[in-house]
Amino acid sequence: MRTILIVETDPATREALCGTLRGVGWSVVGAGTGSDALALAAAHEPAVVLQGLRLPDMSGFELARRLRALPRGPTTHIIALTAMLSSTDQVEFAHSPFADLLARPVEPSRLLSLVERYAPREASATGAARRGQRVLICDDDPHQLKLLAIRIRNLGFEVETASDGRDGLEKALRSRPDAIVSDILMPELDGFGFCLAVRQDPRMAGVPVVLNSSSYVEPADQALAAKVGASACVVRTPDLRGVLEALTASIGTVSQPPPVAPTIEVVADHLRRVARQTERQAAVVFSYAHRARRMAAIPRLASIPVIVVTARDPAASEARALGLGARRLFQKPVDHEALLAAIDEAVRDA
Numbered sequence: 001m002r003t004i005l006i007v008e009t010d011p012a013t014r015e016a017l018c019g020t021l022r023g024v025g026w027s028v029v030g031a032g033t034g035s036d037a038l039a040l041a042a043a044h045e046p047a048v049v050l051q052g053l054r055l056p057d058m059s060g061f062e063l064a065r066r067l068r069a070l071p072r073g074p075t076t077h078i079i080a081l082t083a084m085l086s087s088t089d090q091v092e093f094a095h096s097p098f099a100d101l102l103a104r105p106v107e108p109s110r111l112l113s114l115v116e117r118y119a120p121r122e123a124s125a126t127g128a129a130r131r132g133q134r135v136l137i138c139d140d141d142p143h144q145l146k147l148l149a150i151r152i153r154n155l156g157f158e159v160e161t162a163s164d165g166r167d168g169l170e171k172a173l174r175s176r177p178d179a180i181v182s183d184i185l186m187p188e189l190d191g192f193g194f195c196l197a198v199r200q201d202p203r204m205a206g207v208p209v210v211l212n213s214s215s216y217v218e219p220a221d222q223a224l225a226a227k228v229g230a231s232a233c234v235v236r237t238p239d240l241r242g243v244l245e246a247l248t249a250s251i252g253t254v255s256q257p258p259p260v261a262p263t264i265e266v267v268a269d270h271l272r273r274v275a276r277q278t279e280r281q282a283a284v285v286f287s288y289a290h291r292a293r294r295m296a297a298i299p300r301l302a303s304i305p306v307i308v309v310t311a312r313d314p315a316a317s318e319a320r321a322l323g324l325g326a327r328r329l330f331q332k333p334v335d336h337e338a339l340l341a342a343i344d345e346a347v348r349d350a
Helices: 011-022 032-046 060-068 087-094 107-119 125-130 142-156 164-176 191-200 219-227 241-250 264-296 318-323 336-349
Strands: 004-009 028-031 048-052 076-080 102-103 132-138 157-162 178-183 211-214 233-234 307-310 328-331
Touching: 004 011, 004 032, 011 028, 028 032, 032 048, 032 060, 048 060, 048 107, 060 076, 060 336, 076 107, 087 142, 087 336, 102 107, 102 142, 132 142, 132 164, 132 241, 142 157, 142 178, 142 241, 164 178, 178 191, 178 241, 178 318, 191 211, 191 219, 191 264, 211 241, 219 233, 219 264, 233 241, 307 336, 328 336
Parallel strands: 004 028, 004 048, 048 076, 076 102, 132 157, 132 178, 178 211, 211 233, 307 328
Antiparallel strands: none
């Protein structure tokens, strides 16, 4: 049995994590610094490394890159331990060697499940059966796209990714997937339109389509998803459990396609849901800007620049948001160079 390496600066937390894994039979070693972790990794060649992002001698991202460069590094699963990712961390995480993320505070059941997934002690017949089945994932947020791709690969599926609905439709038409998982709130072609377009093609009319969103969460959204032929429409949570459960439940089933031509009712419902979402997005942007204005009214906070980053469409709200005190407003997926330049400029001017 290969070893699990825990890299955690807090001794009590490190020992709790190690104790949980040892209690079910894993061989575990722990380190409190990046340099100690590298030495233990070279000596023990761990199957899985769980590490924090804030270490005393180097960043967690630097440690992950150096672990990956070790002789057994390419086969080591590196998992980040963090309470949350800042906007800057999300950018770096999307291009880092991390295979997954485990949220703090760590639940023992979640820890054991994640380790078993990456270093199974027994072969999984279900995973073997899924090899060769390809899932197309569509999401305009590269961070979410990477996390979902990791989770779905871990279930045994092959994965293809697309950056939005239009890109996803082109890839699906070029090579028929066994299932599709798509975000709803996307530019160019949203999830509802993407699903309906898939259902219009006779070759893909029966492909399961799982729509997911953290924005479209009302009963009317569920009803529209059914009308456009979605196999499921689930609320996306940080652990992605609902998305994964819906995928595994729908894979291998044949979905019932809607009529070949979208009805006036479906088109009208789609427009109403988009309009409703635009209203919600505007309200959120206004609330962010209002908070910025309230901060500006407090003398000690007045000089702190505020940059708003949102997944919601700010087109109709940007002028008002800036007028209420926000310095800049960016829509996800963010132009990372522009965001970093805005942060640098804000720090210089502060």
